[in-house]
Amino acid sequence: MSCTSKVYVHTDYPNGFGVDTLNLTATMIGPLQLPVLPLIDASIFNDKPNSIASDIITEEQKVIDDYQSILIQSLEQNLHVKVIPSSKFSSESANEFMVRDGAVQVANNNFPLVLFSQGGINVVDFGKKKDPYDIFKDNPEINKNIAKLANELHLKTVLLSFNQLIVTGVNMLGIYGTLRLESYLYLFNKDGKLLIDVFGKTKSTHINGKELSDYKFQLDSFRDLAEQMSIEVKPYIK
């Protein structure tokens, strides 16, 4: 099953950079993003995923640790680097930064969690921000927090993986919507400078909104997406 659509890589280092170890501080799954417009159509549609929100989150809770394993395997095989998850950081002080109970809460009635893989470290105040670019890329706070974390845990690189299901549009009267899985990789150096960011998205599928299997289908496509993203990053890792 391959439904990967596109992967975009952005870096200020077109000739690549030398890295032998990637310290994966967190693999996250953010809240399902639902459309706001068109107002009436979106409102009608959104009631359907909202009514099974807990079931969707449960499915995400089931796969979050698998996402981390898949990502590590994919990166190691394609980039020939060592990927160390935060649960295996050698520094004893790593425990202090780890997210308790596998999630942090965000302001959302139906999808109130950002899920973290086991031992995941959170370096950001999610607040009311929804767009991953606002959260991880154009956010000076995160550069500062990562530099501090890297210094305290003696890390040369910090890698973050953020994933989310997103309904990108709905049709008239919200009868159908289009759903895809989005995945973001952010690699920072020890000073908190963003070295590379990768965005991957699966091919959208039409959904009626109330079938859990539609969401599971997209969640299950992460393996292909991670593989595609790893391949696209390969030219930049020396």
Place this chain on the structure above:
Amino acid sequence: MKIGLFLIIIFEFSTLLSHAQTKYNLPPEKFYPSATIGMLNYEKIKVKKLTIENDSVYYTLGSERSKKAIDNINYIRVKVRNAAKQGAIIGGATMLGLSLVSVANVSTDPNYKLKKNAGITILLLTAGGTVFGALIGSGIQKNKSYYVHVSEI
């Protein structure tokens, strides 16, 4: 008088302490006529007459009254009244949209002329729609999930 004041202070202090000791992220009310409980083992139970106490919840399932330790619960999903904001947005946007469509129709029809106070009328209609929407919305119950082990922001 002094004894009364002392008792009030003790009561306030114990109330404060009991809130401080709450280690779970729980719904605000102690009783809900219906709810959904998701267990940490991913079992989902739709229950009636949910009562939330310190470390346990009590509920009716069929005709049986049962109990679960909150330690074993993943989430509690209940109905809360909080759609005022959405109602205000929908009400305001609808009235603004209708007003603007009317203005557009009048402006393009040579048989009609736009009144000078049209702006104020639109403003009042939009404000009225916002208030009306907020009132309707505040009466609508929405589901909200509480993941009991995740700290409140």
